[in-house]
Amino acid sequence: MHVFQTLRGRTRARLRATPRDLVFEGLSAFTALSVVGLLVLITVILYLAAAESIRTYGFGFLSGSVWDSVSQRFGAAPFIYGMLVTSALALLLGVPVSLGIAIFLSELSPPWLRIPLTFIVELLAAVPSVVYGLWGIFVLGPAMRVYIEPGVQAVLGFLPPFQGHPIGSDVFTAGVILAIMIIPTISAVSREALLAVPDSQREAALSLGATRWETTRLGVLRYARAGIFGAAILGLGRAVGETMAVTMTIGNRAAFFGSLFEPGQTIASQIASRWLDAVPPLELGALIQLGLVLMLVSLFINLFARLMVGRFLRVGEGAE
Amino acid sequence: MKFPVDRDTRRRWFDFIMSGATLLCVALALLPLGSILFEALVRGAPALTPTFLTQSSLMGGIANAIQGTVVLIGLTALVALPVGILTGIYLSEYGKNRLGGIVRLFVDVMTQTPSIVVGIFAYSFIFELSLLGFFPPPLVFSVISAVIALATIMIPIVARTSEEAMRLVPTSAREAALALGIPRYRAILRVVLPSCASALVTGALLGIARVGGETAPLIMTAAWNNDFFNGLNQPIAALPTQVYRFAVSPSLAENRAAWGASLILVLLMLSISIASRAVIRMRAVRR
Numbered sequence: 001m002h003v004f005q006t007l008r009g010r011t012r013a014r015l016r017a018t019p020r021d022l023v024f025e026g027l028s029a030f031t032a033l034s035v036v037g038l039l040v041l042i043t044v045i046l047y048l049a050a051a052e053s054i055r056t057y058g059f060g061f062l063s064g065s066v067w068d069s070v071s072q073r074f075g076a077a078p079f080i081y082g083m084l085v086t087s088a089l090a091l092l093l094g095v096p097v098s099l100g101i102a103i104f105l106s107e108l109s110p111p112w113l114r115i116p117l118t119f120i121v122e123l124l125a126a127v128p129s130v131v132y133g134l135w136g137i138f139v140l141g142p143a144m145r146v147y148i149e150p151g152v153q154a155v156l157g158f159l160p161p162f163q164g165h166p167i168g169s170d171v172f173t174a175g176v177i178l179a180i181m182i183i184p185t186i187s188a189v190s191r192e193a194l195l196a197v198p199d200s201q202r203e204a205a206l207s208l209g210a211t212r213w214e215t216t217r218l219g220v221l222r223y224a225r226a227g228i229f230g231a232a233i234l235g236l237g238r239a240v241g242e243t244m245a246v247t248m249t250i251g252n253r254a255a256f257f258g259s260l261f262e263p264g265q266t267i268a269s270q271i272a273s274r275w276l277d278a279v280p281p282l283e284l285g286a287l288i289q290l291g292l293v294l295m296l297v298s299l300f301i302n303l304f305a306r307l308m309v310g311r312f313l314r315v316g317e318g319a320e
Numbered sequence: 321m322k323f324p325v326d327r328d329t330r331r332r333w334f335d336f337i338m339s340g341a342t343l344l345c346v347a348l349a350l351l352p353l354g355s356i357l358f359e360a361l362v363r364g365a366p367a368l369t370p371t372f373l374t375q376s377s378l379m380g381g382i383a384n385a386i387q388g389t390v391v392l393i394g395l396t397a398l399v400a401l402p403v404g405i406l407t408g409i410y411l412s413e414y415g416k417n418r419l420g421g422i423v424r425l426f427v428d429v430m431t432q433t434p435s436i437v438v439g440i441f442a443y444s445f446i447f448e449l450s451l452l453g454f455f456p457p458p459l460v461f462s463v464i465s466a467v468i469a470l471a472t473i474m475i476p477i478v479a480r481t482s483e484e485a486m487r488l489v490p491t492s493a494r495e496a497a498l499a500l501g502i503p504r505y506r507a508i509l510r511v512v513l514p515s516c517a518s519a520l521v522t523g524a525l526l527g528i529a530r531v532g533g534e535t536a537p538l539i540m541t542a543a544w545n546n547d548f549f550n551g552l553n554q555p556i557a558a559l560p561t562q563v564y565r566f567a568v569s570p571s572l573a574e575n576r577a578a579w580g581a582s583l584i585l586v587l588l589m590l591s592i593s594i595a596s597r598a599v600i601r602m603r604a605v606r607r
């Protein structure tokens with residue numbers, strides 16, 4: 001694949017790099033390294049810009065539960081909590097649906113339907129986040145308030161997370177929007193995982209008399225489970241960083257919530273909704289420190305996902 | 321037949337039900353997409369009057385936002401395409417070593433960095449530089465700062481897609497060029513790049529589609545402008561930020577305008593996505 005590197009010995013000597021070659025290679029290497037440097041620069045700049053806030057609040061920032069620009073007390077706990085709850089809700093709703101889509105597209109769909117359906121599901125990812133937010137405010141939010149949330153309450157209302165008066169612009173709505181937004185990511189990656197399962201797995205199950213579903217469950221899903229898990233983690237990575245759609249639907253209240261039908265705030269939505277009104281320097285610094293926390297969380301999630309998906313893909317390649 | 325039906329019938333029914341459930345999942349995903357497109361069309365189309373499309377937001381239009389999005393996409397592409405493609409060249413042609421692996425990992429991580437973090441970065445970067453005396457402080461809300469944010473988002477996408485594109489060029493093409501005595505850099509520029517041109521275009525379109533819809537980093541760096549583009553050091557309007565402002569406004573007329581602006585934005589983004597597909601299809605047909 002990399003002929004320029006695989007040529008050895010005499011051939012290589014004859015193809016000795018000209019000065020221009022060295023310049024070009026150096027230029028491309030320099031550019032590539034500066035992209036790496038950009039990520040380092042992002043981290044350094046965020047740290048510098050948040051330095052004063054970090055000095056003032058330290059690690060207590062993570063457990064502080066008040067965000068008050070008058071008394072200059074800033075804590076991240078309600079937003080970390082909001083981020084965890086909305087992302088968990090998004091995964092809970094989004095993963096089964098995405099998995100169903102992936103199974104349909106890779107195992108069950110008639111061949112002529114496969115390409116157009118895959119494309120249409122991917123179009124969900126092409127809709128800008130702010131349009132999801134607009135739709136969340138004027139279409140999904142009212143529908144949640146009038147139909148879906150009372151319906152959920154009628155069934156699960158005895159549980160504390162589903163009590164209170166549904167308002168439509170709350171944590172539950174934000175979770176549903178997030179679930180919709182991560183479906184294209186999770187279904188695309190898990191479809192890849194299912195497609196990479198060798199056909200011998202399916203043939204073996206079918207020859208034992210398994211039905212199509214049993215074949216999928218025993219022969220395909222079990223084989224691809226690491227890839228599916230990685231897909232879900234990638235979806236989680238998208239969910240924690242998603243900003244506009246959440247900002248526009250979650251209700252923007254900087255406090256803990258006991259019920260999913262109350263307004264809340266995630267890290268990203270707190271930054272976006274406070275940014276232009278933030279009181280410099282401390283509140284702005286605290287928002288940047290929030291951004292630093294978000295960046296580290298997403299870095300951790302994505303490295304983990306890559307580890308999972310990467311390992312799976314190698315296994316898939318080997319088996320084929 | 322007794323009620324606990326025999327095992328095979330039960331298995332067949334279960335198979336049928338689960339197949340139906342997966343089909344239901346597809347329908348569940350298409351429902352929001354259909355609803356978004358339908359609502360944008362029904363609520364947005366009446367807003368699209370000639371005034372709305374040709375006047376700036378001072379006069380109740382979105383022409384300045386459309387212009388702003390085009391300016392931002394153009395400037396971002398100008399920065400991000402060369403940097404991204406050069407990085408892709410390094411990864412595909414020179415990067416089969418440990419350093420290449422590290423670069424690839426970093427680029428991958430960067431494609432997943434939340435865009436709001438990138439917005440904070442661009443803002444803080446300009447701010448810290450202005451503390452050092454490089455820029456006047458108001459520059460934090462400007463075209464320059466917005467392009468820094470958008471390019472940071474676009475570069476890793478272009479780098480990865482162009483790497484993938486160049487990897488698909490068969491080794492024999494490189495060998496043939498080298499056998500003719502062409503230096504490596506010319507082999508890359510004149511043989512490898514042209515033979516994957518359509519895939520490079522697809523990657524560029526994907527990157528453009530991604531930054532064209534970005535909102536959060538623009539709110540933090542480009543802020544708003546009610547007028548047309550008036551300088552690289554000034555705030556600038558853009559379609560996504562305009563949709564956001566109209567959407568959260570208490571005025572019903574502006575809420576309607578939000579649907580009009582989002583219809584334009586959605587059509588723009590969907591046509592870029594579809595165009596990137598069409599480029600792939602064209603290549604497939606030509607082969």
